[in-house]
Amino acid sequence: MMEYTDKVMHEFQNPKNVGEIPDADGIGEVGSPACGDIMRMYLKISDDGIVEDAKFKTFGCGAAIATSSKATEMIKGRTVEEAAKLTNSEVVEELDGLPTEKIHCSVLAAQAIGAAIEDYHKRKGDHSKQQ
Amino acid sequence: MMEYTDKVMHEFQNPKNVGEIPDADGIGEVGSPACGDIMRMYLKISDDGIVEDAKFKTFGCGAAIATSSKATEMIKGRTVEEAAKLTNSEVVEELDGLPTEKIHCSVLAAQAIGAAIEDYHKRKGDHSKQQ
Amino acid sequence: MKRIYLDNAATTPVDERVLKEMLPYFCEKFGNPSAVYTEAHEAKFAIEAARLQVAKAINADPKDVYFTSGGSESDNWALKGVAFKNRAKGNHIITTAIEHHAILHTCEFLEKEGFDITYLPVDDQGLISLDDLKAAIRDDTILVSVMFANNEIGTIEPIEAIANVVKEKGIIFHSDAVQALGNIPIDVKKLNVDMMSFSSHKIYGPKGVGALYIRKGVPIEPLIHGGAQERRRRASTENVAGIVGFGKAAEIASEELEDNMAHLKALRDALIKGVLGKIPQVRLNGHPVKRLPGNANFCFDYIEGESILLSLDLIGVAGSSGSACTSGSLDPSHVLLAIGLPAGVAHGSLRLTIGRHTTMDEIHYVVDNLVEIIERLRKMSPIDAQSPIDDAVYHH
Amino acid sequence: MKRIYLDNAATTPVDERVLKEMLPYFCEKFGNPSAVYTEAHEAKFAIEAARLQVAKAINADPKDVYFTSGGSESDNWALKGVAFKNRAKGNHIITTAIEHHAILHTCEFLEKEGFDITYLPVDDQGLISLDDLKAAIRDDTILVSVMFANNEIGTIEPIEAIANVVKEKGIIFHSDAVQALGNIPIDVKKLNVDMMSFSSHKIYGPKGVGALYIRKGVPIEPLIHGGAQERRRRASTENVAGIVGFGKAAEIASEELEDNMAHLKALRDALIKGVLGKIPQVRLNGHPVKRLPGNANFCFDYIEGESILLSLDLIGVAGSSGSACTSGSLDPSHVLLAIGLPAGVAHGSLRLTIGRHTTMDEIHYVVDNLVEIIERLRKMSPIDAQSPIDDAVYHH
Numbered sequence A, B: 001m002m003e004y005t006d007k008v009m010h011e012f013q014n015p016k017n018v019g020e021i022p023d024a025d026g027i028g029e030v031g032s033p034a035c036g037d038i039m040r041m042y043l044k045i046s047d048d049g050i051v052e053d054a055k056f057k058t059f060g061c062g063a064a065i066a067t068s069s070k071a072t073e074m075i076k077g078r079t080v081e082e083a084a085k086l087t088n089s090e091v092v093e094e095l096d097g098l099p100t101e102k103i104h105c106s107v108l109a110a111q112a113i114g115a116a117i118e119d120y121h122k123r124k125g126d127h128s129k130q131q
Numbered sequence C, D: 001m002k003r004i005y006l007d008n009a010a011t012t013p014v015d016e017r018v019l020k021e022m023l024p025y026f027c028e029k030f031g032n033p034s035a036v037y038t039e040a041h042e043a044k045f046a047i048e049a050a051r052l053q054v055a056k057a058i059n060a061d062p063k064d065v066y067f068t069s070g071g072s073e074s075d076n077w078a079l080k081g082v083a084f085k086n087r088a089k090g091n092h093i094i095t096t097a098i099e100h101h102a103i104l105h106t107c108e109f110l111e112k113e114g115f116d117i118t119y120l121p122v123d124d125q126g127l128i129s130l131d132d133l134k135a136a137i138r139d140d141t142i143l144v145s146v147m148f149a150n151n152e153i154g155t156i157e158p159i160e161a162i163a164n165v166v167k168e169k170g171i172i173f174h175s176d177a178v179q180a181l182g183n184i185p186i187d188v189k190k191l192n193v194d195m196m197s198f199s200s201h202k203i204y205g206p207k208g209v210g211a212l213y214i215r216k217g218v219p220i221e222p223l224i225h226g227g228a229q230e231r232r233r234r235a236s237t238e239n240v241a242g243i244v245g246f247g248k249a250a251e252i253a254s255e256e257l258e259d260n261m262a263h264l265k266a267l268r269d270a271l272i273k274g275v276l277g278k279i280p281q282v283r284l285n286g287h288p289v290k291r292l293p294g295n296a297n298f299c300f301d302y303i304e305g306e307s308i309l310l311s312l313d314l315i316g317v318a319g320s321s322g323s324a325c326t327s328g329s330l331d332p333s334h335v336l337l338a339i340g341l342p343a344g345v346a347h348g349s350l351r352l353t354i355g356r357h358t359t360m361d362e363i364h365y366v367v368d369n370l371v372e373i374i375e376r377l378r379k380m381s382p383i384d385a386q387s388p389i390d391d392a393v394y395h396h
């Protein structure tokens, strides 16, 4: 089943941005251990709304870890608005694809980023951006 | 299915007593083409009741032909009474056995001899011996 | 004594090219295709490559090819799978009187389970009639199964025409193509079938592997429930080496199909001409033209089939017969009875099926020797043209 | 990198001695075992010799051994065959919550067909209770099926005691012994079972072949209807090479059973000791003593199984997991849930199964590397002893 691409395996073996950001501006968490996947996403966002840093912690399969890593890479330097638009298919594409059964694991990364951004808006009191 | 013994194959290849006896003292026939086996048995019986000659014609499988041949060999020189007692298991034994599915073919030889002896008694008017 | 093998409809030797492909999958590339690790991938890729090979040979979408343990399993699966899954829609199934036992005995089982089966008759050459089929179709008919080519008499049914009749009524159509694969062209899309059964060992592949083509969307219950293999439709750790062998065999069969057909036909026609020309009181069973290129099936009056086979075996020739004595049952071939032969005649049948390796010299040898064998056995027989015996049952 | 294969419960490589026996049956001795001619006899003899080898390995009468296409088919056949044949007597079947999917999904199918199934629970070590069994038996119970040894956690059920309870009530008893064969002694007579399933590829034989032991007199319907093979109980041209391979594998397995068990146990115990001793927050699943000699199954808290497997694969080690992500389903192993593990923990399971070819060096290599892998993955995990997360479902 696990016919991962070389890029997925590389990302799994060398994940970027693992860890926590102690003074994060937004933290998002999705999934549950019962489902076999949890992702916690930490974002550091500059005053002008740029994602300066992103870190993750993931409990999950190879696809979950690889997409967490890749997604954090992809949003760094983006504006919050652009980061919020990241879709799982963009992440999957960057990884040269995922086995069909694994697509559902890849949606978590984008969801976790969305949740972290939501948290960021909430903290800022920016209610208009809350979903 | 046809794991015949060497003796059966030898008998099938070199059947003894094939043919007819034009002035036979008794003729017996059993089986039917629908069942895949017919045996016709001809007996020549001396005045003192000894089987002097036996010949057969058989429509049937290897086991039918081999048992016809062997059975005619076995009764030659026997008294009619002894010949009538020939059982199919004796014939099968002489052939070193038959596959289980083929045992039913071997009963025909003894039956055909029985029918020929019955015919002999009938012709002699010896009704006490009729079955 | 070099043996002459003329029972290619029963089974064929594995082609050396096929065995070569299989060998690495026993001791080295033995991984479980469903697993995560490296060993698993090579096994999985090998299976998918084989699926593609089989799919190409029958012009199917590879996703519609499911591997099984052989033709019998494919037949059982097609019938029981559709029957159990579609019971709510109806319980009537139509098939023919000349199907392989894998179909007929499955139907008998389904009868016990409450299904109603119609067995279409065939004419004296083994063909079903489209009118009979149309007349048999009912509102509660859920499945029609008609074989592509008959294994005994070689008759080829008009599958495309049959499929069109069946599909027009929205009924699922299955065809047992075990004898057709590798011997006549197969295009599942053109033929318009929903399901088709295949077996590897009939086309110089290994025994114990086969396939069922299931067109996407056909509602079917698994026959072997369990693990998630074969897209969750056929459980069990895949027979990787066997599947690889079947794939290669299918590839060769379709690449060499035309040459093979020409070769088989030339030899078959020589065999039929020789036997009909040199031996009296013999008939050819099956259709004269619409027949498998490698199939010849004769009835020799007044003698029994097994004794012909044994005599042939003694001179190095392997053939088969519809005689009861070779079928493990007391009745002669249901196919020969279905084309109207009396039981007594059916017992005297001989099937010789030509294969890729058969030569014209072998055919000549067989014809010449058959003349003597038939003569010798007829001399032993109590029946002949002068004193025929009808089908009455005598003392036993 | 030399690979280290620790998934022997999933499948095993074919033993070289086994392949050697099989080879002549592909291209040369390819005859159809049911035919009349010489080629057929060698095939038939080979099958009967293999039947004897399998029978000897389990102390059965050879006539009671029926060859199938694998463990799944054997399981399907045992359950459906008895269910359909004995419906008039009753429609209740008892099995356990930890059976292989070949049993459980067959039961689900039978439920749709109107049968009533009781799934016995197991304790936290995977054992069923005889009292539960006794309480579950009803007047309309026609079949009980309890596996001999579990494929995931390795727990060995008390089959003889179970059989005695079941047989006393005159009920048919089946046991899936796919994992037991070659790993623990099997004596079908002493165990008093009516039916038992086996699979060749678990004992260094080829894939795609197995057997069902059916004690004489057990009323059972075929699963694959058709030709007269296997004493009319399992149709299809026999997989001769596969059967020959299975026979040889069974012979070797029973001849080398004691040595093999000692070897497996020594390595397994070293593995378990190493893992439990060097890695914190880990548990051993299954029974500490009543377990297969080659089976080790762990749960590592806070991490997921597939990521462990991938990490192991990258250092050359093949293992398996009950994680949903490796099972093709969304739920983690039903066996781990049945022994009471929360789903979150069950996702973090790792099964390492030792085989004939495993060495102590390999075990040490695995233990040492596993320490690092687990540490690394835990560092990535959002959960730990300080901030555990319970099984609530979050945003998705």
Ligand SMILES: Cc1ncc(COP(=O)(O)O)c(C=O)c1O
Residues within 6 Å of the ligand: C235, C236, C237, C238, D009, D010, D069, D070, D071, D072, D073, D075, D100, D102, D147, D149, D150, D151, D176, D178, D179, D199, D200, D201, D208, D210
């Ligand atoms: C306990 C058990 N039963 C049945 C099976 C199915 O065997 P197979 O894959 O040969 O069909 C397996 C292995 O997959 C098993 O471990």
Ligand SMILES: Cc1ncc(COP(=O)(O)O)c(C=O)c1O
Residues within 6 Å of the ligand: C009, C010, C069, C070, C071, C072, C073, C075, C100, C102, C147, C149, C150, C151, C176, C178, C179, C199, C200, C201, C208, C210, D235, D236, D237, D238
């Ligand atoms: C027409 C037909 N269907 C089904 C089968 C069964 O195939 P297998 O022996 O592979 O199960 C055969 C051959 O035996 C056949 O000729």
